Amino acid sequence: MPSTLVADSVHAGYDSAPVLRDVSVDLTPGGVTVLVGPNGSGKSTLLRTLARLHDPTAGAVTVDGEDAGRLRGRELARRLAFLPQGSPIPAGLTVRELVGHGRYAHRGALGRVRAHDHDAVDWALEVTGTTAFAGRHVDGLSGGERQRAWIAMVLAQQTGVLLLDEPTTYLDLRYQVEVLALVRSLADEHGITVGLVLHDLNQAAAYADQVVVLSDGTVLASGTPDQVLTGATIETAFGLPVHVVAHPLTGRPTCLPYGSPAPAAMAS
Numbered sequence: 001m002p003s004t005l006v007a008d009s010v011h012a013g014y015d016s017a018p019v020l021r022d023v024s025v026d027l028t029p030g031g032v033t034v035l036v037g038p039n040g041s042g043k044s045t046l047l048r049t050l051a052r053l054h055d056p057t058a059g060a061v062t063v064d065g066e067d068a069g070r071l072r073g074r075e076l077a078r079r080l081a082f083l084p085q086g087s088p089i090p091a092g093l094t095v096r097e098l099v100g101h102g103r104y105a106h107r108g109a110l111g112r113v114r115a116h117d118h119d120a121v122d123w124a125l126e127v128t129g130t131t132a133f134a135g136r137h138v139d140g141l142s143g144g145e146r147q148r149a150w151i152a153m154v155l156a157q158q159t160g161v162l163l164l165d166e167p168t169t170y171l172d173l174r175y176q177v178e179v180l181a182l183v184r185s186l187a188d189e190h191g192i193t194v195g196l197v198l199h200d201l202n203q204a205a206a207y208a209d210q211v212v213v214l215s216d217g218t219v220l221a222s223g224t225p226d227q228v229l230t231g232a233t234i235e236t237a238f239g240l241p242v243h244v245v246a247h248p249l250t251g252r253p254t255c256l257p258y259g260s261p262a263p264a265a266m267a268s
């Protein structure tokens with residue numbers, strides 16, 4: 001069943017330093033929401049707060065109307081999967097073993113692996129194109145192969161909500177497109193609610209139902225790619241003049257930067 005993940009007037013930060021201020025985001029059921037914004041604008045902090053790895057100092061995060069803060073580890077992990085940016089490289093684990101870790105929340109008290117756990121792992125390996133190297137050690141893979149193995153692990157978790165922080169990092173163009181197309185099909189065909197951080201505005205335009213632009217810890221704009229990815233919004237967020245045209249084949253907004261960044265943006 002499609003899940004809803006909502007941040008309602010969330011404030012969050014580190015120690016005494018506030019980062020997110022009054023952020024409200026509604027991850028629409030079975031939709032792809034992409035968070036964009038300049039470096040340091042709070043995208044990862046928001047994704048971590050949505051995943052409840054980071055406590056909001058005010059406001060609430062709810063999954064299907066329930067306070068996510070009340071969901072315990074396994075219960076939350078059955079509802080929501082999160083892949084952070086730059087996950088550590090596990091030593092001595094094969095890809096299949098790594099992906100099998102995605103099943104931990106589904107195992108019973110004795111931790112026995114059952115047939116449907118194997119099926120979920122096989123499916124995750126297949127859709128991420130990692131079956132061919134499932135027996136290899138993760139620490140011996142290329143950056144792109146490893147990234148796909150991590151994505152397979154969170155897919156094996158088979159949750160209604162999937163949060164991925166810059167999942168296309170390290171991937172070549174073909175695999176960037178494959179991962180984003182996979183994410184799109186997870187939403188379209190399996191009703192999974194997806195939240196992504198991406199830096200590439202054109203990829204956000206191509207794959208998102210909803211784009212949220214963060215700037216200095218607040219939501220500058222949110223809505224469909226057409227509504228949000230305008231020259232004015234992008235220039236405000238990034239301090240860079242951008243000409244936006246319709247993609248000649250898809251009609252989606254396509255951002256063409258020109259000129260030089262504003263001095264303030266270069267300094268930050």
Ligand SMILES: Nc1ncnc2c1ncn2[C@@H]1O[C@H](COP(=O)(O)OP(=O)(O)OP(=O)(O)O)[C@@H](O)[C@H]1O
Nearest residue numbers: 014015017019037038039040041042043044045046
């Ligand atoms: N663990 C931390 N402790 C203290 N401050 C942090 C921590 N993580 C992030 N910050 C600070 O919080 C702010 C927002 O960081 P965050 O990583 O959420 O931004 P981002 O938009 O994801 O950035 P990027 O595009 O560079 O990945 C930054 O000023 C950053 O320095």
